[in-house]
Amino acid sequence: MTVASVPANLRLIGSEMLVWSDDEPGQQRTPAGGAVLAELLTELVRPGGRAFVAGLHDDAILSVLEAEKMQVTCLMRSYPDAAKAAKAHPGVEVLCGDLTKVDPAEPFDLVLVGGGVERLTSADGPHLSWQERAALVAGLVGPGGTLALVHENLLGIHRLTSLVPPRGERTDADWTPSDSFDATRPASARELAAAVTGFGLETSTPLLVFPDPQRPTALVPLDLATDPQLKVHLQAVVATAFDQAYADRPSLMDPRPLASGAMRAEAGTTLAAAWLVVATRDGQQTLTPRALVSDERAAPWPIRYELMALDGWNRRVLGPRALVSRNGLIRDPQALDGPVPAGIPLLDHLIVLGMHRDVPGLQMALAQLATWAASRADAEGRLTGADLLILPSDLLVVDDTFVRWDPSWSTELRASVEVAVARSLRYFATVLVGGGYSHPWPQLDSVDELTRVLGGLAGYDWGGDVVLRQAIELHAKLTGAELGLSDAEIAELRARLAGLDQGTTAPGSQNIQDLQAAVDRLRAELAHEKATNAWNEKLLLGREKALRKAESRVELLSGTFTARMGKLGLALARKTIQVAKRVLRRNGEEQEEG
Numbered sequence: 001m002t003v004a005s006v007p008a009n010l011r012l013i014g015s016e017m018l019v020w021s022d023d024e025p026g027q028q029r030t031p032a033g034g035a036v037l038a039e040l041l042t043e044l045v046r047p048g049g050r051a052f053v054a055g056l057h058d059d060a061i062l063s064v065l066e067a068e069k070m071q072v073t074c075l076m077r078s079y080p081d082a083a084k085a086a087k088a089h090p091g092v093e094v095l096c097g098d099l100t101k102v103d104p105a106e107p108f109d110l111v112l113v114g115g116g117v118e119r120l121t122s123a124d125g126p127h128l129s130w131q132e133r134a135a136l137v138a139g140l141v142g143p144g145g146t147l148a149l150v151h152e153n154l155l156g157i158h159r160l161t162s163l164v165p166p167r168g169e170r171t172d173a174d175w176t177p178s179d180s181f182d183a184t185r186p187a188s189a190r191e192l193a194a195a196v197t198g199f200g201l202e203t204s205t206p207l208l209v210f211p212d213p214q215r216p217t218a219l220v221p222l223d224l225a226t227d228p229q230l231k232v233h234l235q236a237v238v239a240t241a242f243d244q245a246y247a248d249r250p251s252l253m254d255p256r257p258l259a260s261g262a263m264r265a266e267a268g269t270t271l272a273a274a275w276l277v278v279a280t281r282d283g284q285q286t287l288t289p290r291a292l293v294s295d296e297r298a299a300p301w302p303i304r305y306e307l308m309a310l311d312g313w314n315r316r317v318l319g320p321r322a323l324v325s326r327n328g329l330i331r332d333p334q335a336l337d338g339p340v341p342a343g344i345p346l347l348d349h350l351i352v353l354g355m356h357r358d359v360p361g362l363q364m365a366l367a368q369l370a371t372w373a374a375s376r377a378d379a380e381g382r383l384t385g386a387d388l389l390i391l392p393s394d395l396l397v398v399d400d401t402f403v404r405w406d407p408s409w410s411t412e413l414r415a416s417v418e419v420a421v422a423r424s425l426r427y428f429a430t431v432l433v434g435g436g437y438s439h440p441w442p443q444l445d446s447v448d449e450l451t452r453v454l455g456g457l458a459g460y461d462w463g464g465d466v467v468l469r470q471a472i473e474l475h476a477k478l479t480g481a482e483l484g485l486s487d488a489e490i491a492e493l494r495a496r497l498a499g500l501d502q503g504t505t506a507p508g509s510q511n512i513q514d515l516q517a518a519v520d521r522l523r524a525e526l527a528h529e530k531a532t533n534a535w536n537e538k539l540l541l542g543r544e545k546a547l548r549k550a551e552s553r554v555e556l557l558s559g560t561f562t563a564r565m566g567k568l569g570l571a572l573a574r575k576t577i578q579v580a581k582r583v584l585r586r587n588g589e590e591q592e593e594g
Contacts, residue, residue, distance in 0.1 A: 006083070007083060007086035007087055007090075007094070008090075009086050009089075009090055009091075009092060009093055009094055010082055010083060010086040010094045010096060011093070011094070011095055011096070012079075012096050012097060013095050013096065013097035013098075013101040013102065014097045014098060014101040014125075015077070015097050015098035015100075015101060015122045015124040015125040016077070016078075016079050016082075016096045016097045016122065016124075017077050017078050017079060017122050017123060017124070018079045019079075019080070020078055020080075020123075021078045021080045021081055022055070022056040022076070022077070022078050022081055022115075022119060023056060023078075023080075023081055028164070030214050030215060031056045031057055031058040031115075031214070032055060032056065032057045032058070032061075032114030032115035032150065032214050032215070033057050033058030033060055033061045033114060033214075033215060034058070034060075034215040034216055034217060034294060034296070035060070035217075035294040035296065035302070035304045035319075036216055036217060036218065036219050036292040036293065036294045036304060037061065037114055037150075037216060037219075038060045038061055038063075038064050039292050039294075039304060039306075039318060040148070040207075040219060040276075040287075040292060041061065041064045041065070041112070041148070042064060043287060043288060044110055044112075044146050044148055044278065045064065045065060045068040045070060045110065046068075046070065046109040046110055046146075047068045047069055047070065048068075048069050048070065048071075049070050049071070049108075049109030049110065050070065050071045050073070050106070050107075050108045050109050050110075050142075051065045051070045051071065051072045051073070051108060051109065051110040051111075051112065052072075052073050052074075052075070052108040052110070052111045052112070052140050053065070053072060053073070053074045053075070053112050053114075054074075054075045054099070054111065054112065054113045054117075054120050054137060055075065055076065055113060055114065055115040055116075055119045055120055056076050056078070056081050056085075056115065056119070057074075057112070057114050057115070059088060059089075061112070061114065062074070062085070062089050062092060065110075066089065066091060066092070070109075070110070071093075072089075072091070072092045072093070073092070073093045073094075073095060073108070074092055074093070074094045074095065075095045075096075075097075075099065075102060075120065076094065076095070076096055077096070077097065077098060077119070077120065077121065077122040078096070079096050082094045082095075082096035083096075097122070097125075098120075098121050098122045098124070098125030098126075099117075099120040099121055099125075099128075099133060099136050099137070100121070100125055100126060100128070100136065101125075102136070102140070104136070104139045104140055107140060107141060107142025107143070107145060108140050108141065108142055108145055109142060109144070109145045109146070110145060110146050110148070111137060111138075111140050111141050111145065111146070111147045111148070112148045113137055113147075113148070113149045113150060114148070114150050114214075115150065115213075115214055116149075116150055116151060116152050116213065116274075117130060117133040117134050117137055117149070117151075118130070118133070118152075120133060120137070121133060129182055129183075129184045129185075130182050130184050130185040130186075131184035131185075131195065132184075134149070134195065134196070134199065135199055137149070138196065138199035138200070138201060138279075139199075141201065141279075141280075141281045142281065143281055143282045144280070144281065144282050144283055145280065145281050146278060146279070146280050147196070147201060147277075147278070147279045147280075147281075148276065148277075148278050149192075149196065149276070149277050149279070150209060150213060150216075150274050150275075150276050151186060151192050151274055151275050151276075151277070152213040152273070152274045153213075153271075153272055153273060153274050153275060154187070155187075155270065155271065156213075156271055156272055156273040156274065157210075157211070157242070157255050157258055157259055157262065157271050157272075157273065158211060158212060158213070158255070158273045160252070160258070160271070161246075161251040161252050161253050161254075161255045161258065161511070162251065162252065163250055163251060163252060163512070188269075188270075189206040189208075189222060189269050189272075189275040189277075192206065192275050192277055193206055193277055196277055196279045197279070199279075200281060201279035201280060201281050202279060202280050202281075202283065203277050203278070203279040204277075204278045204279070204280075204286065204287050205221050205222050205223055205287070206221075206222050206275045206276065206277045207219045207220060207221055207222070207275065207276040207277075207278075208220045208221075208222060208225055208268050208269060208272040208275065208276075209272055209273050209274035209275060209276055210238050210241045210242070210259070210272060210273055211238070211241045211242045211245045211246075211255070211259070211273055212245055212273055213273050213274035216273070216274070216276075217241045217244070217245070217293065217294045217295070217296050218237055218238060218241045218291070218292070218293050218294070219276060219291065219292040220234060220237075220238075220268065220291045221287070221289060221290075221291065222269055223289075224289065224291055224307075225263065225266070225268045225269065226266045226268075227313075229312070229313055229340075229342070230291075230307065230313050230340065231263060231264065231266075232342065232343070232344070232345070232396075233307070233313070233340045233341070233405065234263050234268075234291070235259075235260040235263045235264055235345070236260075236345060236405050237291075237293050238259045238260065238262075238263050238268070239256040239257075239259050239260040240295070241259075241293075242255040242256050242259045243256055244295070244296060244297060246511075248510060249510060250510045250511070250512075251510070251511040251512070252511060252512050252513060253511050253512065253513035253514075254435070254511050254513065254514060258271070259271075260348075288308070289308070289309065290306045290307060290308045291306065291307040292304070292305075292306055292307075293305055293306070293307065297482070298483065298484060300324040300325075300326060300331075301324065301331055301482070303317060303319075303331070303333050303336065303408065304317075304318045304319055305317045305318055305336055306318060307340065312339055312340075313339065313340040314337075314338060314339050314340060315336050315337060315338060315339075315340055316337055317333045317334060317336050317337055319333075320333065321333045321334050325412075326481050326484065327477075327480065327481035328411055328412040328413045328477070328481055329409070329411050329412075329413075329478060329481035329482055330409070330410045330411060330412065331408050331409055331410075332408050332410070333408055334408075335407045335408040336406070336407065336408050341396055341398070341403045341404070341405055342396070342398065343396030343397050343398035343402075343403060343405075344396060344397045345392075345393070345395075345396055345397075345405070346365075346369070346392040346393075346395040346396065346397050346402065347391075347392035347393045347428070347431065349365065349397050350362065350365060350366075350392055350428055351431070351432070351437055353365060354432060354437060354438070354439035354440065355437060355438050355439070357438075357439075357440045359440050359457070362440075362454075362457055363457040363458075365397075366425065366454060366457045366458040367457065367458050367459055368400070369390070369395075369402070369421065369424065369458065370417075370421050370458040370459055370460070372401060372402055373387070373390055373417050373420055373421055373424075374417045377417045381416055381417055382414050382415060382416050382417070383414070383415060383416070383417055383420045384411065384412065384413065384414040384415075385410045385411065385412075386404065386407060386409065386410040386411075387420075388410075388411050388413060388414070388415060388420055389404075389409055389410070389411060389478075390402075390420055390421070390423075390424050391423070391424055391427050392424060392427060392428050392431075393427070394406065394409075411478065411481075413474070413477065413478070415470070415474050418460060418467055419467060419470045419471050419474055420474070421455070421458060421460065422451065422455060422460070422462065422467050422468060422470070422471035423471040423472075423474050423475050425451050425454040425455055425458065426447060426448075426451045426468065426471050426472070426475070427475070428454065429447045429450040429451045429454060430447055430497075430500055432450065433446075433447050433450065433500065434500070434514060434518075435514065435517075436513075436514065436517030436518075436520075436521070441453055445525060446500070447500040448465075448468055451468060452468075469498070472494055472497045472498055473494065475497060476490050476493050476494040476497060477490065479493060480493065
């Protein structure tokens, strides 16, 4: 590194890490940011004011501040990260070094710490406690200024389901002891708010962060997380957030049921990935009472929206509203606008019925789904558009009908009602088998067999494979369109879907719990087969023993002189009887003639 190579807007302040980077996904380090954090920032900006961004954040965060003509100063401990940011944002002043080297003489109108205070000190700087680092950050907030601080929850779902050990050296960023041993570190949202208040700042209601502290896709105010009218929708929101973040990602267990259960039990505050607190010096920052949600599927599908109370809870799309499509799959963001749908998730309803062994209840629910789907078919008995997308995870049960919790999706593909229902029931069967849920038919060892039974409850007879193969083909096409898969990848997905049985997990699932459940099912199946084989072997041995005994007797009787003389005597007796009968018959005839 030479003086000429250092960007003009980059200043080295001391304790810089010259070759190390905070942007190493392989080492579980990524820039802080995301669409919902950028959206929240639009409420906090002070046009023309001064902003301090502590730690590595993505470009979208800096772009929001630059768009409001704020004078932005960034602090990064890594020189490669600082140099990259300085070149990408020439109007931003970039400081490279340790937090302790920042001069607090010039306070700021906005201080953002989106990645936590733990990422603000370098390996060459002094080791500070959480309280000492947070105090330095709070000292940068000027009169009337605002602090936005994200604080990771060490008891969050992302930690509970992680394969990474919670203590000790996990990556090369863990050069200090685990934060769980820092007595000054807040362990709850309440403690975090109290700690920030202790720095002379007034805090607003903390926000719950899901599913990842560095890149949240859902920000939920603490008081809204327990709202009874919003609870069911937030369960789906949080479960979807973890579903997208953990797709094909190894973990100890599936985080979705845990996240949904936490929101249902009003334990979201305890198990959130992080808490975000907004605090102001000499005043209180009043945030709009809303939850922010971002659906961050791969392009072109991302959508972000807010949940607000306007004559009941409503959704309002933020950002682009143009309709997008790919390979027959369509998404219309504007369809999300309007009241939040109320109801019970159909998938949860079916799982509960199955776990209770309630076959009549399952029959009623599945027949109702089939009837509802048939009522939406065209004159040819086929479904298309949004009506073709009827997976149990897409629907809510409302009285005697169904509604979609995300009505923005539709498709140009067409399929018969029977194939659409088969796809829906096969998905449910996949969840039951892959998730290890108990159900009334544990003896069935394949997804297809269970699907046929469920189809029978819904009023269909799928004795052959034609309908099920068409359902797999339809599901593979829709999934391929959503994920942008190539033809070869769709064919691979189709083959995997067709091969699901007791020993496999659902596609995309790589958690140890599901894998262990699959192994347990295989062990149980193997034990059953071994017991059956042992019984059959015992039965065959018994019958073989009896057969040998009978053969021995026959051989004994058929091979002796006595046996042979007995056979000869029997033959002579039969011959004598036959001769006697003929003589008697002849004598009788002569007497009649005489």
